[in-house]
Amino acid sequence: MSEAALTEAPALTPQFCFNEKLLRDFLRLSRSTIDDSIAQNLNALMTPARQGFDPSSTAVRQIDSNTRKSIDPTTCQGFKDNVLFPSWQTRSDVLTYCAGVATSPDPDDPDLILRETEFARDRERVVNERLDPYSARFFPREARTESLANLVRNQRTVEDIIRARTWGMVAERCGDPASWEDALNNWRHSNQR
Template structure:
């Protein structure tokens, strides 16, 4: 089973958030150690040696997944509480912090003066679209807060997809839960005062 400490939250600073490669690498690593390998993590919880070997199990080829044994409920609950939910919460904390950074003013924006200069030049430009229909095109450079906000929006969509998939597999292997992943995570947060 994956170690939850391998996905500990990095030091949350605006510098971390604005380094989009580092932010994406953290999210990718966290997802790969827990969610992308969810089947392996769940298989590690199943210990067939407790039931003993049944020689008749090899007489017939097992092709359907309904023949899978349900994993011990205590092991499943421990995995969900200690590994899965804590990993999801860490990623949520990082995304929420960086979303706050993206919506805050950025006094240290290195491209602020360049964007202001380009904007002033654009206001002074005279455009005759009859002579050059493409001359009206102006693509101002995006502020790094806007770029970060777009990245956070995209990563939240990815999180939703990954968590739905992981929760579906957990329910399939651990016995179905009537809760959605959002409800289960919120219940876990209430228990852990997060």
């Protein structure tokens, strides 16, 4: 899959957001191609042949993580600017759009009539908790906008965790002292997003 396909946003429509499986699959695929394989992506940026092979490097087993060589800053910045941040921004755009859909009225809700019928039936119900202590139970169906809002909230939490983990590795290998939020905001400002 090309880098452009990894960061390309799907067609943002309410139907895309309400198809929770499709939304989850997009987020999962985007995360798996960039964030879940961040160590491999960063290793691919290394050019070991630039310095040549040092036979003494095999004399001692290297188990200390501090002996890792950092990546060329220009290469690292290119990776962040062209792959990592666009991927993060695309996922942020999708989640922001879907959050907007979740907070908007939904005139096309297919379960609206069914939910209204259930509420009417519940209002007519006679509750006698002395005879049946469970008769007061009523579990209304959740509107699809509420379900979408919960999904977006959960995915934003997942996104924060994944970005922190990914940025920890990027900061270690590239020597970037900024937080991921600051680095992403700086990239957004430089790209007028």
